[in-house]
Amino acid sequence: MIDHSCSCEDNPLIPKICVVSDVIEETPDTKTFRIQTVDGKKPFLPKPGQLAMISIFGVGEAMFSITAQGEDYIDSAIKKVGVLTEALHSISPGQKIGVRGPYGNGFPIEGLEGFDLLFVGGGIGLAPLRSLIRHSLENRKNYGHIDILYGARSPEDLVFKDDLFENWTKQPDTIVHVTVDKADAVWDGNVGFVPAYLEELAFQPRNRKVIVCGPPIMIKYCSESLVRMGFDKKDVITTLEMRMKCGIGKCGRCNIGSKYICLDGPVFTLSELDDLPDEK
Amino acid sequence: MKLLKKDLKEALRLISDDFELLLPGEGSGVSRFALWDGGDIDLSYGNTQLPPKDILFPHTEKMYSFKCATDVEVTEEAEAKSRIVFGIRPCDMRAIECMDKVFLEKGFTDSFYSRKREHTLFIAMGCTNPCRTCFCDSMGLTPGDAPAADILLVESDDSFEVKAQTQRGKEIAECFGRLLTDGKVQVSKVSCALKTKMSDDLPEKLSGMFEHPIWDEVGRACIGCATCTYVCPTCYCFDISLDNHGSEGVSFRCWDSCMFSDYTRMAGGHNPRPTKKERVRNRYMHKLSYFNERYGSALCVGCGRCVEKCPANLDITEFIDKVAEVRL
Numbered sequence: 276m277i278d279h280s281c282s283c284e285d286n287p288l289i290p291k292i293c294v295v296s297d298v299i300e301e302t303p304d305t306k307t308f309r310i311q312t313v314d315g316k317k318p319f320l321p322k323p324g325q326l327a328m329i330s331i332f333g334v335g336e337a338m339f340s341i342t343a344q345g346e347d348y349i350d351s352a353i354k355k356v357g358v359l360t361e362a363l364h365s366i367s368p369g370q371k372i373g374v375r376g377p378y379g380n381g382f383p384i385e386g387l388e389g390f391d392l393l394f395v396g397g398g399i400g401l402a403p404l405r406s407l408i409r410h411s412l413e414n415r416k417n418y419g420h421i422d423i424l425y426g427a428r429s430p431e432d433l434v435f436k437d438d439l440f441e442n443w444t445k446q447p448d449t450i451v452h453v454t455v456d457k458a459d460a461v462w463d464g465n466v467g468f469v470p471a472y473l474e475e476l477a478f479q480p481r482n483r484k485v486i487v488c489g490p491p492i493m494i495k496y497c498s499e500s501l502v503r504m505g506f507d508k509k510d511v512i513t514t515l516e517m518r519m520k521c522g523i524g525k526c527g528r529c530n531i532g533s534k535y536i537c538l539d540g541p542v543f544t545l546s547e548l549d550d551l552p553d554e555k
Numbered sequence: 556m557k558l559l560k561k562d563l564k565e566a567l568r569l570i571s572d573d574f575e576l577l578l579p580g581e582g583s584g585v586s587r588f589a590l591w592d593g594g595d596i597d598l599s600y601g602n603t604q605l606p607p608k609d610i611l612f613p614h615t616e617k618m619y620s621f622k623c624a625t626d627v628e629v630t631e632e633a634e635a636k637s638r639i640v641f642g643i644r645p646c647d648m649r650a651i652e653c654m655d656k657v658f659l660e661k662g663f664t665d666s667f668y669s670r671k672r673e674h675t676l677f678i679a680m681g682c683t684n685p686c687r688t689c690f691c692d693s694m695g696l697t698p699g700d701a702p703a704a705d706i707l708l709v710e711s712d713d714s715f716e717v718k719a720q721t722q723r724g725k726e727i728a729e730c731f732g733r734l735l736t737d738g739k740v741q742v743s744k745v746s747c748a749l750k751t752k753m754s755d756d757l758p759e760k761l762s763g764m765f766e767h768p769i770w771d772e773v774g775r776a777c778i779g780c781a782t783c784t785y786v787c788p789t790c791y792c793f794d795i796s797l798d799n800h801g802s803e804g805v806s807f808r809c810w811d812s813c814m815f816s817d818y819t820r821m822a823g824g825h826n827p828r829p830t831k832k833e834r835v836r837n838r839y840m841h842k843l844s845y846f847n848e849r850y851g852s853a854l855c856v857g858c859g860r861c862v863e864k865c866p867a868n869l870d871i872t873e874f875i876d877k878v879a880e881v882r883l
Contacts (some may be wrong), residue, residue, distance in 0.1 A: 286667075287665075288808075290629065298872070371623070523665065524661055530841070
């Protein structure tokens with residue numbers, strides 16, 4: 276039999292019809308879509324860091340990270356960058372969409388247990404991190420101290436503001452560090468790029484795992500900083516993006532070396548990335 | 556068992572009621588596998604110009620149709636005709652084995668492919684007279700042998716030896732009944748004219764050559780036309796797209812090519828393989844290194860079609876030889 280855990284009954288390339296039950300505006304170019312089955316259930320059971328192939332019938336299909344999940348829904352926060360995401364941003368609650376998945380390896384949640392966690396996110400990169408942040412806060416006793424370092428271009432570009440300034444700051448033994456590239460008139464927080472703030476905060480590598488998501492350039496500089504700060508490359512986890520069509524490791528285009536990002540990724544440690552060709 | 560060549564047409568007629576028969580033939584100036592019309596059988600084809608991969612993996616394939624007028628409705632396309640591919644060459648048969656690995660293994664089964672695969676049998680024809688661009692024996696194949704075929708035919712002047720290699724092959728051979736006589740065919744060992752310095756350690760050597768200047772050279776020569784991927788029997792990359800009119804439409808998949816610039820271009824514009832250099836590198840690496848790493852065999856079967864057809868005269872055998880000469 277087929278050894279996988281996606282929600283398809285028979286054919287993994289046929290989407291399941293689901294409903295967007297709520298749309299939350301995060302920033303001027305990012306919205307969170309709450310997705311349920313037609314009968315109000317959770318479309319499937321994703322692991323933190325897994326992906327969903329989302330389609331609008333008649334427009335197209337693309338892969339997105341799953342930002343959160345609840346009893347009866349999954350959430351995906353999507354930034355407007357192309358044809359499909361433009362169309363997604365124009366839909367209202369109640370619209371039917373296609374969903375396939377969950378795909379990808381997800382974060383190594385068991386491997387993180389017992390460690391202090393440092394989340395480093397930039398821009399829409401907080402979307403995949405949020406699934407793991409929520410998981411670690413829901414299972415708080417399994418993890419040590421939690422730091423969340425997040426940055427965006429400007430205060431209005433910060434996603435999940437309720438989490439950043441309310442929900443997560445109230446959690447025990449959890450610190451949220453927010454920075455923006457450029458402040459506005461009312462911003463009184465840190466100003467500066469994420470890698471610079473990361474160095475300034477000078478986290479100790481001892482018993483700590485780091486999970487980094489964001490634009491490629493941010494990942495690059497943060498990784499270099501973390502290695503300089505003494506972190507082992509095995510303890511730094513990140514996610515990769517490539518163009519995807521099938522999501523199941525067949526159609527060919529998302530490979531880096533012999534690995535398919537949709538199937539073997541998107542989550543890799545820095546030491547695993549060292550074994551892949553530099554083609555990101 | 557032996558089948559006289561003069562009885563071949565009769566033998567195929569015996570199975571043509573139960574199966575669609577696909578034979579090598581020529582139409583519109585292109586040789587390819589096509590439905591047998593019951594006419595004369597031309598066995599002079601070495602490799603057909605187009606590979607038989609479209610039998611299991613059509614050029615364009617409808618996946619599902621949708622209606623979203625009042626409510627969204629998705630209808631899956633199902634198709635399962637029993638077919639026999641007659642006269643497939645050992646290289647193309649090996650290519651089917653490669654596609655089987657891709658579409659049937661590693662966690663997910665591709666239902667569109669597996670449905671066709673289950674209902675398709677292969678009667679292979681061992682090669683006695685390789686084409687001028689064939690190099691399958693350099694890639695570890697034996698020109699006269701196709702182990703994955705249901706039946707292997709070994710050709711002599713006036714007859715074929717019929718070797719049933721699977722249970723389904725035996726059942727087909729039984730249908731030939733009285734046309735079969737006892738006996739074997741003696742053939743001398745066949746060797747390809749084109750040789751290349753492929754070796755067991757070349758895949759690993761290549762994986763250490765990602766930044767080597769050799770890619771600038773091949774990248775410059777390539778014109779990005781994708782003919783190589785189109786005629787390649789193992790190239791399996793596909794695109795998923797849709798065609799809709801008003802509120803109804805179909806989702807389909809079609810062959811794609813890693814030689815095209817749009818292939819890896821993401822929304823927002825970033826392209827991890829922005830020039831021909833990265834794209835040619837990915838293709839050669841996939842054929843000769845990545846696939847070995849992932850599935851345990853090369854993704855080149857030595858059929859020679861890309862060597863024959865490349866308008867820029869890029870030649871994978873020359874490339875292999877150059878890599879063999881490189882000192883790291």
